[in-house]
Amino acid sequence: MTDNIIEVKNLTKIYNEGNILAVDNISFEIQKGEIFALLGPNGAGKTTTISMLATLLTPTEGEATVNTFNIRKDSKSVRKSIGIVFQEPSLDSDMKGRENLELHAILYGMPKKERRDKINEVLKLVNLEDKADLYVKNYSGGMKRRLEIARGLIHEPEVLFLDEPTLGLDPQTRRKIWEKIKGLNQLNITILLTTHYMEEADELADRICIMDHGKIIAMDTSENLKKKLSGDIIDLEFEKIENRIEFPQIFPEIMKIEGVRNISLGDSKNNQETMPMNINLPANMPNINPEMIQARMREIMSDPKKLLNAWKKFPMATQMFLDAPLEAKKQIAKLFDDNLLEQVPDSIKTELIKIKKGDYSEEDTDFEPKISISCEDGGKQLPLIIQKINKNNMKIKNVNMHRPTLEDVFLFFTGDAIREESSNRIKNIKKFIQMRQLRK
Amino acid sequence: MVKINILPKDLNYNVVWMLVRREIVAFWRSKARVITSIAQGFLFLFIFSAGFAKFPIVIDGKVIESTSYVASGICAMAILFMGIFGGLGLMRDRLFGFMKELMASPVSRRTLMFGKTFGVAIQTVIQSVIFLIVSIIFGFFSLDIGMIWRVLTIIPIALLASIGVVGLGLIISTRLRDFQSFGLIQTFIVMPMFWLSGALMPVNAMDEWMQIAMRFNPYTYTVDLFRMVLLGVSLYPIWLDLLVMTSFGLVMILIGAWSFNKMEINQ
Numbered sequence: 001m002t003d004n005i006i007e008v009k010n011l012t013k014i015y016n017e018g019n020i021l022a023v024d025n026i027s028f029e030i031q032k033g034e035i036f037a038l039l040g041p042n043g044a045g046k047t048t049t050i051s052m053l054a055t056l057l058t059p060t061e062g063e064a065t066v067n068t069f070n071i072r073k074d075s076k077s078v079r080k081s082i083g084i085v086f087q088e089p090s091l092d093s094d095m096k097g098r099e100n101l102e103l104h105a106i107l108y109g110m111p112k113k114e115r116r117d118k119i120n121e122v123l124k125l126v127n128l129e130d131k132a133d134l135y136v137k138n139y140s141g142g143m144k145r146r147l148e149i150a151r152g153l154i155h156e157p158e159v160l161f162l163d164e165p166t167l168g169l170d171p172q173t174r175r176k177i178w179e180k181i182k183g184l185n186q187l188n189i190t191i192l193l194t195t196h197y198m199e200e201a202d203e204l205a206d207r208i209c210i211m212d213h214g215k216i217i218a219m220d221t222s223e224n225l226k227k228k229l230s231g232d233i234i235d236l237e238f239e240k241i242e243n244r245i246e247f248p249q250i251f252p253e254i255m256k257i258e259g260v261r262n263i264s265l266g267d268s269k270n271n272q273e274t275m276p277m278n279i280n281l282p283a284n285m286p287n288i289n290p291e292m293i294q295a296r297m298r299e300i301m302s303d304p305k306k307l308l309n310a311w312k313k314f315p316m317a318t319q320m321f322l323d324a325p326l327e328a329k330k331q332i333a334k335l336f337d338d339n340l341l342e343q344v345p346d347s348i349k350t351e352l353i354k355i356k357k358g359d360y361s362e363e364d365t366d367f368e369p370k371i372s373i374s375c376e377d378g379g380k381q382l383p384l385i386i387q388k389i390n391k392n393n394m395k396i397k398n399v400n401m402h403r404p405t406l407e408d409v410f411l412f413f414t415g416d417a418i419r420e421e422s423s424n425r426i427k428n429i430k431k432f433i434q435m436r437q438l439r440k
Numbered sequence: 441m442v443k444i445n446i447l448p449k450d451l452n453y454n455v456v457w458m459l460v461r462r463e464i465v466a467f468w469r470s471k472a473r474v475i476t477s478i479a480q481g482f483l484f485l486f487i488f489s490a491g492f493a494k495f496p497i498v499i500d501g502k503v504i505e506s507t508s509y510v511a512s513g514i515c516a517m518a519i520l521f522m523g524i525f526g527g528l529g530l531m532r533d534r535l536f537g538f539m540k541e542l543m544a545s546p547v548s549r550r551t552l553m554f555g556k557t558f559g560v561a562i563q564t565v566i567q568s569v570i571f572l573i574v575s576i577i578f579g580f581f582s583l584d585i586g587m588i589w590r591v592l593t594i595i596p597i598a599l600l601a602s603i604g605v606v607g608l609g610l611i612i613s614t615r616l617r618d619f620q621s622f623g624l625i626q627t628f629i630v631m632p633m634f635w636l637s638g639a640l641m642p643v644n645a646m647d648e649w650m651q652i653a654m655r656f657n658p659y660t661y662t663v664d665l666f667r668m669v670l671l672g673v674s675l676y677p678i679w680l681d682l683l684v685m686t687s688f689g690l691v692m693i694l695i696g697a698w699s700f701n702k703m704e705i706n707q
Contacts, residue, residue, distance in 0.1 A: 080546050089537050090541045091537070104541070109452070
């Protein structure tokens, strides 16, 4: 026997209507007593996952157990083991609060004697004792949510499913609901919640599972994810830079600063189109000697064959050549005779021929780069970063520091995916829209 | 042969009773609904009985007072209207989310369907009996001691009749996706069932093709049985009336159970 209360294995859901892959082969386990959050944007497949676990939808493929009961074979036992609070309200607003709870207790087969005590108990738990005899239609949004949570607890479930528990609530009410959820967890109730609020998952969950396009992108304890996600993002815009071949040399130096995790480069003049030049250095190789990189670059730049190789393999190298200062380009052009020129990729070839002929206009070389630095404790590190940059004789035009938004986080985790599938992006957007329409 | 089990093991009677109680309490609390349903019946009653007053109605050689004739028909009609629209009330539960709570519970779908059917049916019976009593007070029927027995006899008949129409309403509402389709139901189901039931005009006074159409309307037999009980006249034998009503009710319950199983949650 394991301590896992929920085990999900290769769960997949395809909606026949519109042929939409809502959940794509996901697997995870939830331990007893844990708060587990499914975090993701709208249409990521969170609600579909919860609906399958609650046996409201049949999975297309894969298996899952809730409280050791199989969701395909033993839906009745699964349903008795869970309490569920739906994303949309599901109260009977023409009845009183207490009546809603009583109805639920009967649905779950509670004997009459137990019923009254339990209802009073859960009402106390969500502080609704004095409002219990009002009609639900007179409740505020937060009260309704609390009543629904209370309702989900009446039959003493092992797991409580909360689908977007604070959607559309004001910050104060949200915080109150968070307190309630934490309190429930202390009563040893396992909680599976979905949310698209970063802070909510951060605040509540022991482990967070980030979903997007029906897939699990990242899953870890709140602490570990925080290390990757939290911190600040510093955007730096530079004045025009002459020597662009030396510009990337500041990267390794900035990376050396404590807390800096990721630098991405973008030209502030041409925006996102050239953004994919991310330099993501893996966390496990922190000490790159900048001199080593420079030496390596010099080595490559002196050997036409190595250059050819680099251009063919890495689109980034091509971009670097095109962005390189005229001096460097002239040097490179000297290396290529007519024979070698035949092997050069087209975009570079035209540039090289231009330089050889000598009709190269200086205007094209304007280079005003913009970099984004993801950095822990940014306020403290920013002066250091600026110092390093000043040492390299580069002028900063604009500095902007902000906490990572949910978007930054998703870019962080889906960065690779975006680059790989950039041509598929429009397709993905269409898929999103379809999903949303389907739900409605 | 399809296995027909009307009372399966997975039926939870506590929940059925709870759902019945919910309907009745909801009906009692919304006074507007009580008043509208009765007032609507009376509107029909006054207008049609005034209009038909000049025509002598003869069935089986008996001359029937047109006011009583129309009143008994309207009483049957009230069950049809209230039953179907009561069944359509399921739409409300579906659109406002309460159905999710029911469907996510460990109770079988059949239990929910039974509870809902009987709940709305009993509510319909209560309304129609109120309507009948008020129309007796207003003098639409001849007042004698026998009338008490007649009203008491009407109750089980009304229940049987309403189970069929409530079931019909429920079946439709498991498929509907918006309130706009209500007009469609009104035009293509409720009205034809009403006009072709002989509730207002004697079946034997109609054209022959109309009579044939009426014979295929299950509700004609309900109206006929109502007349039999209230006025003592009928076109068809009692056993035929009861047979048609019972089979209509059974078929609706079976289809209803099936369509409840098919009902989707997210929609």
